[in-house]
């Protein structure tokens with residue numbers, strides 16, 4: 001778990017990369033299920049999307065708690081002040097989306113009136129009223145939030161790659177290897 005003033009600890013790095021893979025996968029799966037021709041043979045993919053999405057919500061909560069226990073180190077110096085501020089604001093905003101995206105998906109799934117079933121057996125309590133108006137509004141919200149989140153992640157990755165390939169200042173290395 002070692003997390004000093006310069007490095008990211010093992011748990012922080014594991015959470016970062018496991019969630020990054022999970023979030024990209026859930027984006028892709030969500031975009032796929034929303035467009036596929038629904039039939040009996042592929043209905044389980046909705047369940048998979050919900051299961052992974054709720055797991056990511058749990059991981060995001062864990063990550064926030066972990067952040068308190070072992071705060072990440074400050075950024076490596078170098079870039080101009082406005083880029084440091086942009087990176088900080090982007091990190092904070094991504095945390096908000098890590099919570100808001102799955103919660104909006106959960107609320108949308110509740111509004112459809114179907115059981116929100118995860119892991120094939122656990123039924124979660126509904127968190128939104130069942131009606132067509134709620135369903136439409138929450139689907140729009142889930143969509144808007146996911147695509148905004150993707151744009152933010154794109155900005156974040158561009159920033160990380162800029163430092164890895166341009167400045168080569170070890171920013172990416174310390175998130176990969178500590």
Ligand code: HEM
Nearest residue numbers: 026027030031034050053054056101102105106109143146
């Ligand atoms: C990090 C978590 C999540 C991500 C990144 C994500 C992403 C997405 C994306 C990209 C779509 C397609 C949007 C579009 O049509 O443009 C989608 C659809 C959907 N999501 Fe999620 N989602 C997440 C969590 C959840 C959760 C937790 C649930 C429910 C418990 C959920 C339920 C749904 C459903 C039912 C659809 C299909 C909507 C339709 O039929 O058109 N999502 N999601």
Ligand code: HEM
Nearest residue numbers: 016020023024072075076091094153157160161171172175
């Ligand atoms: C869904 C995808 C991603 C999310 C939500 C995400 C989120 C975050 C967050 C919130 C931080 C701040 C540290 C923390 O609180 O853990 C961070 C740091 C970092 N991320 Fe990501 N990240 C994602 C993908 C990526 C990818 C693909 C790369 C590499 C190309 C990357 C490279 C980095 C680096 C290098 C840092 C450390 C920045 C520093 O030294 O201050 N991230 N990320």
